[in-house]
Amino acid sequence: MAAGDAIVGHVVTFGRVLHEAGLEVGPGRVADALRALDSVDLARQEDVFFSLRQTLVSRRDELDLFDRAFSAWFLRAPVLPPVRTRHASETVTRVGESPSERLRSQGDEEDADGDPLELGASGHELLREKDFAELTGDELRHVRTLIAQIAQMRPQRLSRRRAADSRGTSLDVRRMIRRSLRTGGDPVDRPLRARKDVPRKLVVLCDVSGSMDSYARALLLFLHAVVGTGRGVEAFAFGTRLSRLTPELATRDPDAALDRCTEAVVDWGSGTRIGASLREFNEVYGKRALSRGAIVLIVSDGWEREDPELVGREMAKLARAAYAVVWVNPLKGNPQYQPLAGGMRAALPYVDRFLPGHNLRSLEELAAVLAGIERRHAA
Amino acid sequence: MEFGSIDELEGALRDADYLPERGLSTALYLALVLSKPVLLEGEAGVGKTEAAKALATVLGARLIRLQCYEGLDVAHAVYEWNYPRQLLHIRAAQEGTVREEELFGPEYLIRRPLLEAIDSDEPVVLLIDEIDRADEEFEAFLLEVLSDFQITIPELGTISARRRPAVILTSNRTRELHDALKRRALFHWIGHPSLEREIEIVRIRVPGIPERLASEAAAFVRELRGLDLSKPPGVAETIDWGMALNALGRKELDAEVVRQTLGSVLKYREDIETVQDETLSRLVGEARAASAAR
Numbered sequence: 207m208a209a210g211d212a213i214v215g216h217v218v219t220f221g222r223v224l225h226e227a228g229l230e231v232g233p234g235r236v237a238d239a240l241r242a243l244d245s246v247d248l249a250r251q252e253d254v255f256f257s258l259r260q261t262l263v264s265r266r267d268e269l270d271l272f273d274r275a276f277s278a279w280f281l282r283a284p285v286l287p288p289v290r291t292r293h294a295s296e297t298v299t300r301v302g303e304s305p306s307e308r309l310r311s312q313g314d315e316e317d318a319d320g321d322p323l324e325l326g327a328s329g330h331e332l333l334r335e336k337d338f339a340e341l342t343g344d345e346l347r348h349v350r351t352l353i354a355q356i357a358q359m360r361p362q363r364l365s366r367r368r369a370a371d372s373r374g375t376s377l378d379v380r381r382m383i384r385r386s387l388r389t390g391g392d393p394v395d396r397p398l399r400a401r402k403d404v405p406r407k408l409v410v411l412c413d414v415s416g417s418m419d420s421y422a423r424a425l426l427l428f429l430h431a432v433v434g435t436g437r438g439v440e441a442f443a444f445g446t447r448l449s450r451l452t453p454e455l456a457t458r459d460p461d462a463a464l465d466r467c468t469e470a471v472v473d474w475g476s477g478t479r480i481g482a483s484l485r486e487f488n489e490v491y492g493k494r495a496l497s498r499g500a501i502v503l504i505v506s507d508g509w510e511r512e513d514p515e516l517v518g519r520e521m522a523k524l525a526r527a528a529y530a531v532v533w534v535n536p537l538k539g540n541p542q543y544q545p546l547a548g549g550m551r552a553a554l555p556y557v558d559r560f561l562p563g564h565n566l567r568s569l570e571e572l573a574a575v576l577a578g579i580e581r582r583h584a585a
Numbered sequence: 586m587e588f589g590s591i592d593e594l595e596g597a598l599r600d601a602d603y604l605p606e607r608g609l610s611t612a613l614y615l616a617l618v619l620s621k622p623v624l625l626e627g628e629a630g631v632g633k634t635e636a637a638k639a640l641a642t643v644l645g646a647r648l649i650r651l652q653c654y655e656g657l658d659v660a661h662a663v664y665e666w667n668y669p670r671q672l673l674h675i676r677a678a679q680e681g682t683v684r685e686e687e688l689f690g691p692e693y694l695i696r697r698p699l700l701e702a703i704d705s706d707e708p709v710v711l712l713i714d715e716i717d718r719a720d721e722e723f724e725a726f727l728l729e730v731l732s733d734f735q736i737t738i739p740e741l742g743t744i745s746a747r748r749r750p751a752v753i754l755t756s757n758r759t760r761e762l763h764d765a766l767k768r769r770a771l772f773h774w775i776g777h778p779s780l781e782r783e784i785e786i787v788r789i790r791v792p793g794i795p796e797r798l799a800s801e802a803a804a805f806v807r808e809l810r811g812l813d814l815s816k817p818p819g820v821a822e823t824i825d826w827g828m829a830l831n832a833l834g835r836k837e838l839d840a841e842v843v844r845q846t847l848g849s850v851l852k853y854r855e856d857i858e859t860v861q862d863e864t865l866s867r868l869v870g871e872a873r874a875a876s877a878a879r
Binding site for chain 1: 590591607608611612614615618619621623624626628666668671672675676683685688720721757758759760761764767768770771772773774813815816
């Protein structure tokens with residue numbers, strides 16, 4: 207077709223625009239989009255729109271981005287192309303003092319210092335006990351490897367799939383029949399199968415409000431390591447609102463992951479609205495049954511700026527869907543600590559395990575709890 | 586049945602009492618033309634499964650449905666050997682005369698949905714329902730089947746599709762699916778229909794319902810979706826409710842009848858409690874106003 211080349215150019219460029227805006231648009235998708243446009247009426251804008259969207263986008267949270275890009279590119283509507291808006295929002299986060307910036311500047315200091323800190327066995331011990339709030343940049347870097355080891359422990363559930371296992375409890379009939387051929391149909395040999403253990407879903411909600419700031423770095427490292435243990439882990443951060451961090455944390459390099467997190471979280475170091483954040487979680491993700499059968503881990507000091515009653519209500523909903531709820535509160539590391547904060551008090555009745563999370567030792571304890579957690583008996 | 590354009594397919598779906606929005610018609614049309622699977626996502630009750638049924642109807646194809654669940658395995662999705670029959674056969678035959686090949690032949694094979702769909706001579710629409718509930722291992726296996734449209738049974742060899750089934754996957758997004766699977770499929774998000782369309786759907790699915798009742802019921806459900814509910818009602822609920830209201834011989838909506846029948850729209854106790862007394866009366870008022878303003 208004569209107009210073909212123009213269309214190809216148009217779609218290829220549009221694909222590039224989407225790609226820069228953060229959508230994963232490979233050549234395969236662009237080829238699909240062209241094939242799709244080939245079979246619809248190009249004069250109908252709606253059909254062109256859906257053809258492109260259905261071939262180029264594969265996630266619901268990308269639809270909005272696509273829609274804006276489409277109107278900017280094809281309709282020349284007076285909106286900024288998404289690439290620019292994205293840069294703009296990045297600049298905004300960087301203007302405020304973001305933790306990533308602080309981390310980055312600390313990284314520079316480390317480089318200036320030269321060798322990373324070497325620690326002996328006793329150093330390890332000290333480091334394990336040291337409150338995260340008091341860690342230096344060097345120590346944090348060292349703590350990182352230890353955290354990754356701790357995060358390897360994941361809670362398990364039984365899969366429905368069965369694999370051959372001599373200590374199994376169910377008969378492997380297919381294998382038995384095959385073997386019984388040798389004995390005239392008598393099942394002399396009885397091969398067994400057993401269910402395998404697979405990791406249980408884990409959902410982590412991490413408070414990054416101002417009062418948690420000194421712990422947020424270490425806990426994000428922990429989150430990053432946990433997400434790295436495989437699929438079935440979802441991570442969120444909240445202050446005044448909820449941000450999903452799973453895609454950001456999926457980067458292998460912890461520094462890059464933390465940077466991307468701080469860009470994604472708009473309300474870093476802000477006040478806390480635990481109840482509202484939990485409600486957002488229940489509404490958006492709980493409805494998708496993300497929390498069903500999962501272990502939900504909440505990391506927060508429980509300081510609620512607004513109504514503690516809302517915290518209680520939303521915790522009740524969450525606890526009903528979850529397999530178990532674990533609350534980590536760094537303040538609990540202090541022996542004198544009493545859960546007096548309103549939000550914390552409202553939440554406690556729905557919490558199965560209440561743990562500190564202020565140093566490495568307490569993270570080890572947390573990992574052990576997560577690995578061996580039992581379904582609570584009474585709600 | 587072949588369709589030359591989106592309009593043609595849309596017309597046929599309408600004749601089959603399914604009213605798709607333009608985006609869904611486009612997705613189904615492209616699925617047929619490009620022979621690619623479509624992934625339909627959306628809230629529960631927006632008609633994802635219905636779309637597959639309607640497509641099968643208009644294509645004159647057989648609908649084969651694979652309902653996914655946690656722990657779904659090859660034995661339940663693809664094939665299984667008929668062990669009791671095999672054992673009986675060995676027992677009945679003279680000792681030493683049964684060869685392994687005859688025992689693992691087609692007559693002892695129990696065919697499950699995926700094998701049925703691949704090994705079919707008639708046209709097939711394969712509905713893989715709620716894929717997000719299956720394990721990731723199964724998803725990976727499915728990806729393989731959907732790329733080659735062939736299934737290997739160690740004892741019998743490889744079976745390839747003689748005609749590719751139209752494939753519809755649905756997901757309620759309880760988890761993100763693998764990118765590889767998503768890349769292979771067209772993606773369409775189904776939202777709640779517009780008021781006009783929902784009224785039309787209710788009138789088609791509840792024969793004999795007075796127009797005013799259909800319109801007020803649809804408007805009321807729309808109001809409900811605006812509230813903070815654990816499970817906002819889908820189109821399926823609107824249809825159920827329309828049937829209930831129509832069976833009661835109602836011509837229009839009032840607070841009394843809504844209170845009596847609310848259980849067919851809202852399925853959670855907390856949700857029903859949220860919509861009581863003043864809220865309920867207010868919503869009825871707003872729904873009637875919205876319906877009258879059409």
